[in-house]
Amino acid sequence: MPIPxxxxxxxxxxxxxxxxxxxxxxxxxxxxxxxxxxxxxxDEDPEGAYGYSKVALRLASRVAAVREAAGFAAYANQxxxxxxxxxxxxxxxxxxxxxxxxxxxxxxxxxxxEKALDMAGAPEVHKLDKAGQVEMRLVAAGARRDMGxxxxxIVTLQSPELASSSVQPWTARLRYAYADALxxxxxxxxxxxxxxxxxxxxxxxxxxxxxRLAELDGVEFVDVLDEDDEPGETTEEAEADTEIDTDTEKDxxxxxDTDTEKD
Numbered sequence: 001m002p003i004p005x006x007x008x009x010x011x012x013x014x015x016x017x018x019x020x021x022x023x024x025x026x027x028x029x030x031x032x033x034x035x036x037x038x039x040x041x042x043d044e045d046p047e048g049a050y051g052y053s054k055v056a057l058r059l060a061s062r063v064a065a066v067r068e069a070a071g072f073a074a075y076a077n078q079x080x081x082x083x084x085x086x087x088x089x090x091x092x093x094x095x096x097x098x099x100x101x102x103x104x105x106x107x108x109x110x111x112x113x114e115k116a117l118d119m120a121g122a123p124e125v126h127k128l129d130k131a132g133q134v135e136m137r138l139v140a141a142g143a144r145r146d147m148g149x150x151x152x153x154i155v156t157l158q159s160p161e162l163a164s165s166s167v168q169p170w171t172a173r174l175r176y177a178y179a180d181a182l183x184x185x186x187x188x189x190x191x192x193x194x195x196x197x198x199x200x201x202x203x204x205x206x207x208x209x210x211x212r213l214a215e216l217d218g219v220e221f222v223d224v225l226d227e228d229d230e231p232g233e234t235t236e237e238a239e240a241d242t243e244i245d246t247d248t249e250k251d252x253x254x255x256x257d258t259d260t261e262k263d
Contacts, residue, residue, distance in 0.1 A: 001037075001051050009033040016065040023060055031060045038069045046076040064093035075102065080109035097124040101135040105142070113143035134161050134170040138177055145181065154181045172202035176209050183216075192216045 009032030012020075016035065020028040034056035041049040053066075053073035060066045071086030084106040087099045104119040119125075120140035128136060137159060144153035157178045161170070179194035195216065198209035 001034075001055055003033045003037065007033050007036050007040075009036060011036045012039075019063050019065045020060070022063070027059060031056050031063070031066065034059070035065065035069050038073055042073060042076050046073070049073045050077050050079075062093075064090045067093065068099065071099070071102075075106065075109075078109065080106040084110070097127045098132060100124045100128060101132055101139050104136065105139045108139065108143055108146060113146035116140065116143040130161075131168075131170055134159075134174060137161075138173065141177060141181065145184070150181065150185050154178070154185060157181060167201045167203070172198050172207050172209065175201060176207040176212075179209070179212070183212075188216065 009029045010017075012032050012035055017032065020031055023031065034052045037052040038049045038056065041052065050073040053070040056066045057070045067086045067090040071083045071090060074080075074083035074086060084103060087103045087106065091097070091099055091103075100119065100122075104116040107113070107115040107119065116139055120136055120143070125133060125136050137156060141153040141156040144150070144156055157174065159174075161168070162174055162178055164171075175194050175198035179191045179198055182188075182194060183191035192213065195209050195213040198207060199213055202209050
């Protein structure tokens, strides 16, 4: 797959670059460039990211960072079985538990929420950092909802992290998930409160909390460009056109009246 000229491979994380040092220099550069493309495209063009990940995987399948990138690219394309296999491979290579929450979410994607809940109660969770533990809580709550256990999902999300007034990278998503569960349970007033709190914490627009809040408040967004207006026509121009049409109609009516009098 083509690599843009502005991609050098130096953009990758230093830890990943260190992993690639086990490869011949030219091969390491090629793999690095493909990994950069995976990271660049995974949000906007998941299919494209997946393609680059397959190239990197073909070149260096024994590098943990490559297996992890391939896992996330497959995950972004809802290829959960493939993603889970890649995450497991990366975990075997590194011995870390960082991928545990996303592995559990793959189990959800495969229609196995019970397995995801088992993973949420496993000893590995205690080895996760705070962000990983919050992510695991979100996955567990999602699994509860998959199983129709809505109230249990709400309780699962109730935690010190949810109650904290400090804003962390996970705060907006945690508050959003809680608000969404409350709304699903018919607790609309509480849901509105937590959507508002999610908006306060969502500094990078990672959720659509503002839209959900507006929807609850009955706010409707109207297109500025009316269907009857010409593309590029300003409101003032549209109003002027209306006035001209009105004047023309008056003139036409006057002429008709005059002709009638003459007759």
